[in-house]
Amino acid sequence: MPELPEVETVRRGLEKLVIGKEVKSVTVLWDNIVQAPGGVADFVHRMPGQSLLSVERIGKFLIFNWTDVAWIAHLRMEGKYLYVPTTESVDAYSHVILHLTDGYDLRYRDVRKFGRIHMVDKNQLEQAINALNLGPEPKDLTTVYLKGKLEKRKRPIKGVLLDQSVIAGIGNIYADEVLYAAKVHPEQAANTLTDPEIQAIVDASQAIIGHAVEVGGTTIRSYTNAFGENGHYQQYLQAYGRTGKPCARCGTPIEKISVSQRGSHFCPNCQKVHG
Template identity: 55%
Template sequence: MPELPEVETVRKGLEKLVVGKKIEKVTILWPRIIERPEAELFAEKLLGQTIEKMERRGKFLIFKLTNYDLISHLRMEGKYEINQSDEPIAKHTHVIFSFTDGSDLRYLDVRKFGRMVLVEKDQGANYKGILALGPEPIPSQFKLAAFQKGLKKHHKAIKPLLLDQKLVTGLGNIYVDEALWEAKIHPEQPANTLKPKEVEELYYAIIDVLARAVEAGGTTIRTYLNALGEAGKFQISLHAYGQTDKPCERCGTPIKKIKVAQRGTHFCPKCQKVKVRKG
């Protein structure tokens, strides 16, 4: 699944490629991608709209249009490609935005899990999925004291808690594993048992890992490409995720893979031990 760094990289690419373009036609080949309004009305409302700006909130892309906000979530394998309108339509293309300049923005999704929603202008921030998100993982919005307080309220394991997007948004499987490795915290450590120093280390690890991943253009594990058709580069910097049986870069112990909350999880069994404490 594209995580925050990948979605931010897609946003930057689309900002270069489609801002200023006017929509002449919308072709919907798989209507279930459109959450609301119904597909025919969705296409009708977009006619003549100009893409004025590209924004992102968590893992949601927000196309700022003349009269609407178009919210797009890529889910597992959604991606956008720019093509000329006369180019053949690739397999797994589900929505085509045709512009007046003869180019297309095409949405492709092998698993068809992605979703699009059209809301009134500047109302994207009030979409239910966005309202539920925690702060962006940057120091100006993500505050250590609030993070500490939030963790104390939860007995559940730290990894699934970080994945639920409420304490901080943008973390998926890859970057939770990387942040926990960096902070030397076991993925099954109960959140409310973390000591203040551990919370601080985790806080800075989250900010660091995501910032470095954004700088690298995200992580390409299987199919992810940005809007310019480029792979991310952060996979060469991974310390835990996908490193099963490889030596930990700190201590040399083989990285182990287990399931935590039904998610494949990578950690160092020596550096990241579960610590038995009172909550």
């Protein structure tokens, strides 16, 4: 699933490619992806004539600001946006197509069909964003905030890092990387973390997410940016996807277990449960 760095990279690409473009007509080939006040018919009726003013991001969500409406969009597992000539053939995985007045299409492509585009009136956007119940992004984390969120949570810290109401934007890949960098076991109960461990998680979250944004995110399977390019952070992964490979710190083979129903990679020597 694209996490904050990948979604931010997609946002930047869309900003370069599609800002100022006007919608001529719309084709929706998989209704479940679109959510609108009046259903798909409302979406198809209202989008023509809309120009894209800006693309913002909150956590893993993209916010498309059109002339009169807005989208809150989530890529889920494998969603991506393509800016291609209208004359280019439409493949079986392109489900929402905006035909633009410049002779190009903005196509939402999603192999698994899990992504969503939620259209709202501009005056309802703030309310819709608040309803997402998102916590701060890593760049805005403080030790005081995170300590307050952890002190009553007995869940494994890995599960808490994946909770978007606590921290927005971190998913499975970066949670593993953050905990590895902080030397915290993914099964450590959140309310038993020490102050230095909490500080280490805050520092690692900010450093790792910041670096991943700089290099265009992580491409593990199918993720590409709006230009069809892969990310590069996979070259820097220390834990995620490295089962059986030596820990960069101590040489112990990286192990993989299930924590909060997610595959979790860690060094059993550097990251030990305590307390």
